[in-house]
Amino acid sequence: MRIERILCPVDLPSESDEAWRYAVSLARAYQAELVLCHCAPESRLITSHANGAAFDGVRKALADSLLRYVCRSDPTTPRCEVVVVDSGGDVGETIVRTARERRTDLVVMRSRRSGVATPLGSKAEQVSRTASCPVLVIHPSESSNGDGEATSPARFQRILVSHDFSGSSELALSYALSIARRYKAELHLMHVLPAPKEDELEIVWNGQKKIKKNINRASATY
Numbered sequence: 001m002r003i004e005r006i007l008c009p010v011d012l013p014s015e016s017d018e019a020w021r022y023a024v025s026l027a028r029a030y031q032a033e034l035v036l037c038h039c040a041p042e043s044r045l046i047t048s049h050a051n052g053a054a055f056d057g058v059r060k061a062l063a064d065s066l067l068r069y070v071c072r073s074d075p076t077t078p079r080c081e082v083v084v085v086d087s088g089g090d091v092g093e094t095i096v097r098t099a100r101e102r103r104t105d106l107v108v109m110r111s112r113r114s115g116v117a118t119p120l121g122s123k124a125e126q127v128s129r130t131a132s133c134p135v136l137v138i139h140p141s142e143s144s145n146g147d148g149e150a151t152s153p154a155r156f157q158r159i160l161v162s163h164d165f166s167g168s169s170e171l172a173l174s175y176a177l178s179i180a181r182r183y184k185a186e187l188h189l190m191h192v193l194p195a196p197k198e199d200e201l202e203i204v205w206n207g208q209k210k211i212k213k214n215i216n217r218a219s220a221t222y
Contacts (some may be wrong), residue, residue: 003030007104018137019110021154027078029182034080039087092126107135156183
């Protein structure tokens with residue numbers, strides 16, 4: 001599995017966003033190109049243009065500002081490009097379209113919400129469901145200070161893969177294996193057995209211990 005281009009949506013100020021730290025770390029690990037994408041509201045660009053600034057100049061000034069901050073924060077940042085696009089009122093769709101146009105292999109973005117109803121946040125949920133490439137959603141880190149700025153390097157130490165033997169879970173496992181090898185992280189595989197039905201043969205459920213032992217043995221191999 002190869003990751004050659006990573007897209008990371010960023011906000012302003014970028015100090016408040018943790019996702020780009022993971023994107024930088026992954027880009028360095030895979031020697032991939034990093035694309036930082038800022039979805040600017042159209043009203044902000046129009047207002048700046050009305051005040052006398054050139055429309056393209058606004059884009060360049062914002063892109064240069066982001067690029068300077070990232071390179072200053074981490075001098076070992078890999079190849080990096082900053083793009084500023086009009087959100088057009090739908091940030092999620094803009095991120096998906098930009099990822100498709102840039103032919104990115106992975107999108108790394110931060111979740112803005114927590115809870116049962118929308119565990120990923122509305123934009124992250126939209127991108128995860130409609131993007132043409134895998135999406136890694138970063139939740140707010142416990143290692144951040146009160147201002148939301150992370151105080152420790154982004155690393156992967158323990159990875160859990162929920163596997164149901166589908167094609168999607170096989171793809172998730174391949175990414176997890178690759179990341180675990182790159183970061184020397186622990187990899188845990190989990191398969192949730194369905195609840196037994198009344199008319200099912202009892203012998204099927206007598207084999208649970210054997211299934212569990214086989215799964216544990218496979219995990220030790222990885």
